[in-house]
Amino acid sequence: MYTILTILIIIVCILLVLSVLMQSSKGGGLASGFSGGAQVMGVRKTADFIEKATWYLAIALVVLCIATNFSRPTASSAKVEQSAAQKKAMETGGPTVPPAQNQAPAGNNNAAPATPGK
DSSP: OHHHHHHHHHHHHHHHHHHHHHOOTTSOGGGGGOOOSSOSSOHHHHHHHHHHHHHHHHHHHHHHHHHHHHHSOOTTTSOOOOOHHHHHHHHHTSOOOOOOSSOOOTTOSSSOOOOTTO
16 A cells, blocks of 8 residues: 555656646746637636646645555564574574674773784
8 A cells, every 4th residue: 555655646746747847937838839719728728727737736745645654564564574693593592792802901992003014
């Protein structure tokens, strides 16, 4: 469900961008291309359609985002796969920490490391 809603959000976003780009701030845009007198939709009706489509797409985007928020998978519902190392650690009673091999003496924290060859 989450994946379907995410795909729908992407589609609505693309359509919303296209509908906004078809509009013009001064009444041009897609409506300016129809200058003939015998078209099916007039200049004003085309601008009204694009404006309504933009509003519907914006509302659909908000609704889809809210629906996606409620349908997102949670950590408790997801199947958690354990690796072989995690399974072995659980069987033995916990993680084992290997001893550190090159530890500096406890009282010598401020000394600079020795450089080989000098």
